[in-house]
Amino acid sequence: KMTFFPQLLTGRYRDTQTSITDSSAVYRVSNDKNANVTLIDLPGHESLRLQFLERFKAAARAIVFVVDSVAFQREVKDVAEFLYQVLVDSTVLKNAPALLIACNKQDVTMAKSAKLIQQQLEKELNTLRVTRSAAPTSLDGSATGGPAQLGKKGKDFDFSQLPMKVEFVECSARGSKGEEGDADFEGLEKWLARVA
Amino acid sequence: ERGGNNSFTHEALTLKYKLDNQFELVFVVGFQKILTLTYVDKLIDDVHKEFRDKYRNEFQQKGTLGLLNGTFDFKDDFMRLLRDAEESSKVRAPTVMKTFEQSLKSQKTVKCMIETRGEKPKEKVKNKKNKGSKKEGTEAVAVPGKASAGDKQPSVAGDREELTKDEILQKNREEFFKRHMKAGEKSSKSPKPEAQKEKGKKPRVWDLGNSNAKVLDYSNSATNGSAEACPMEEFDPEIALGDRNREPGRLYDLEYESDDEAEEEKAIQNPSKPSSKKGGLGGMFGMLKGLVGSKSLIREDMDPVLEKMKDHLIAKNVAAEIAVQLCESVAKKLEGKVMGTFTTVTSTVKQALQEALVQILQPQRRVDVLRDVMDAQRHRRPYVVTFCGVNGVGKSTNLAKISFWLIENGFSVLIAACDTFRAGAVEQLRTHTRRLNALHPPENHGGRTMVQLYEKGYGKDAAGIAMEAISYARNQGFDVVLVDTAGRMQDNAPLMTALAKLIAVNAPDLVLFVGEALVGNEAVDQLVKFNKALADHSMAQTPRLIDGIVLTKFDTIDDKVGAAISMTYITSKPIVFVGTGQTYCDLRSLNAKAVVAALMKA
Numbered sequence: 040k041m042t043f044f045p046q047l048l049t050g051r052y053r054d055t056q057t058s059i060t061d062s063s064a065v066y067r068v069s070n071d072k073n074a075n076v077t078l079i080d081l082p083g084h085e086s087l088r089l090q091f092l093e094r095f096k097a098a099a100r101a102i103v104f105v106v107d108s109v110a111f112q113r114e115v116k117d118v119a120e121f122l123y124q125v126l127v128d129s130t131v132l133k134n135a136p137a138l139l140i141a142c143n144k145q146d147v148t149m150a151k152s153a154k155l156i157q158q159q160l161e162k163e164l165n166t167l168r169v170t171r172s173a174a175p176t177s178l179d180g181s182a183t184g185g186p187a188q189l190g191k192k193g194k195d196f197d198f199s200q201l202p203m204k205v206e207f208v209e210c211s212a213r214g215s216k217g218e219e220g221d222a223d224f225e226g227l228e229k230w231l232a233r234v235a
Numbered sequence: 236e237r238g239g240n241n242s243f244t245h246e247a248l249t250l251k252y253k254l255d256n257q258f259e260l261v262f263v264v265g266f267q268k269i270l271t272l273t274y275v276d277k278l279i280d281d282v283h284k285e286f287r288d289k290y291r292n293e294f295q296q297k298g299t300l301g302l303l304n305g306t307f308d309f310k311d312d313f314m315r316l317l318r319d320a321e322e323s324s325k326v327r328a329p330t331v332m333k334t335f336e337q338s339l340k341s342q343k344t345v346k347c348m349i350e351t352r353g354e355k356p357k358e359k360v361k362n363k364k365n366k367g368s369k370k371e372g373t374e375a376v377a378v379p380g381k382a383s384a385g386d387k388q389p390s391v392a393g394d395r396e397e398l399t400k401d402e403i404l405q406k407n408r409e410e411f412f413k414r415h416m417k418a419g420e421k422s423s424k425s426p427k428p429e430a431q432k433e434k435g436k437k438p439r440v441w442d443l444g445n446s447n448a449k450v451l452d453y454s455n456s457a458t459n460g461s462a463e464a465c466p467m468e469e470f471d472p473e474i475a476l477g478d479r480n481r482e483p484g485r486l487y488d489l490e491y492e493s494d495d496e497a498e499e500e501k502a503i504q505n506p507s508k509p510s511s512k513k514g515g516l517g518g519m520f521g522m523l524k525g526l527v528g529s530k531s532l533i534r535e536d537m538d539p540v541l542e543k544m545k546d547h548l549i550a551k552n553v554a555a556e557i558a559v560q561l562c563e564s565v566a567k568k569l570e571g572k573v574m575g576t577f578t579t580v581t582s583t584v585k586q587a588l589q590e591a592l593v594q595i596l597q598p599q600r601r602v603d604v605l606r607d608v609m610d611a612q613r614h615r616r617p618y619v620v621t622f623c624g625v626n627g628v629g630k631s632t633n634l635a636k637i638s639f640w641l642i643e644n645g646f647s648v649l650i651a652a653c654d655t656f657r658a659g660a661v662e663q664l665r666t667h668t669r670r671l672n673a674l675h676p677p678e679n680h681g682g683r684t685m686v687q688l689y690e691k692g693y694g695k696d697a698a699g700i701a702m703e704a705i706s707y708a709r710n711q712g713f714d715v716v717l718v719d720t721a722g723r724m725q726d727n728a729p730l731m732t733a734l735a736k737l738i739a740v741n742a743p744d745l746v747l748f749v750g751e752a753l754v755g756n757e758a759v760d761q762l763v764k765f766n767k768a769l770a771d772h773s774m775a776q777t778p779r780l781i782d783g784i785v786l787t788k789f790d791t792i793d794d795k796v797g798a799a800i801s802m803t804y805i806t807s808k809p810i811v812f813v814g815t816g817q818t819y820c821d822l823r824s825l826n827a828k829a830v831v832a833a834l835m836k837a
Contacts, residue, residue, distance in 0.1 A: 090590070090594055116606070167606065169605075173605055175640060175812065175823050
């Protein structure tokens, strides 16, 4: 995420560190309307991600969920869990911002394709919604994601069942030429242009 | 939320960090652990200030883009600061010694003079004070040598003291006259003008030896040793001498401290000193313009609020040391932060504390038991959960509740009765098994018994029973094995070893610590000792520690929910279940926001 951020803004590649706080800046979208959107990059560390999501979810017009296509196979449960938390959040469901799932690191040979990632996520989310709704109810009665039922009951979970528009895109923040090469994220930019 | 301490050790390296909350920067310095570098703190402070001042514009005006686009060419400055810090650390030690001698020992000699000696050495001392500082230093070395010789005859000196009190008075008077004449010269003694003023101020207050003369100096500057001055003089030396006789060490302590402070402030010639003074003044005026402008938070503002919050947390049953650490980390996080308009210090601190508490309670990695059980099912092995804790917290009751929940979700459970000590433990579990089977008869679940008890009576080895239970479950195709252990006190070493052995040998998938919500400061001790025992007695590289916490008897506390905070803070592991009663349905999951709201409620 942090690699995309400066590249979208300035076109240059920067070395990044694990972030402990959010960063935000205004981005000029290259479409007919020439609109400006504010890009906010949230830290992904597991102890921080929920906290920052809480803070910014209400203001989000669109969400870009970046997935590491290489490590996906190993981390599919964590990824799905976080995506589930994003999706069942009541604020997110109410606002239904456009959701883009960016499958990053496509320049590495072992990267999974967007289609595969989509299928895997759907399967995993299917399981998750069963287990989460069966979890013990929360202390003061409000269920932990219980009433927010993802998708349709009885049918296997599908991203098209969500109230918001979900798209999958492949991209690479580093580009196939290595570190200093041009990043390959036209898909991301086009989607941003559409959303703005 | 753990921002309280600012150093971190990893293998051979130590990292120290400093936060700049105003511009959201982190300064980290890494060095080898074996080197004890005294200048590290100072270096990091200097770097922080220089960097901030140099690039202040970029931060303020351009924000994030400034950070991205700006080039931060700090290397030369950094090398310079590093060199300065290294030099100052080498030079500082000897200079401190010298100034000590100059100010303290010479003063001491005067007192010794007054007590035991004649007039000649006194004059010598005074003459030395008129000369330059270095010479004073060296000569003062010689004089204490003589004075200490005098000190070595304490009993004799004591006698002499009492005998020659009149003499002493006379000497004091003479001293006063002489000092009064040389008051001006004395002021030039100290090399650095600013600090010398402070030294002049402090000894006036604390230093009984010289304060006679100095105090009288300033108050009776006009007079010239007239008779009026004498009665005051008689008064002071007696008191001074009297005290010194009774508690010789104590006065020196005070002097040492004051001189120490004076020394330190003299030696450290930093821009930090004037800026800290400015900060103090700014803080005072800042309170006045706090409502209007934006000011940055300083420690003094936050301290009263933090004290109150700490007491509030302790009143809500949070362990005392945890409350202290929490308040420390909140202070560190907010120090230097620029507050918005119309926000009071109290509200900012409260919000920061609330965020920290929610952060603590919300698990890093949510423990989804059902998901993990499904995984284990796929691999055709049973999912093993072990319950441990001290006596009487509700392990067996909550075990039954959890097995009920698992059965509801369609998993078959084997209960392993590894509590072979407590009378009635096995019978208790047998009763639960019978009840659960009555609630979920085999007919409803395709003919298989959902709950079964594996027990081997009393007095046997718990670890062995657990191992047999797990292999039995694997053979019979049970999905989950719940292992109930005996309650044990954390200080009971043999029992802790036995528990550690059980866990190390059987390698359960989930180790749950059962703790009651009524516990107070004990929670910290229990968890620390349990984790330590598990770590010590495990043979593996990465020992199995406590993976989650079950908080029981939650219905007995109404809003004194602090135990939840203490437990999660100590282990950083989530609270998986909350027990709220004695029936099978009284099993809940934790709602972090509700608990924090209950905590912060007045």
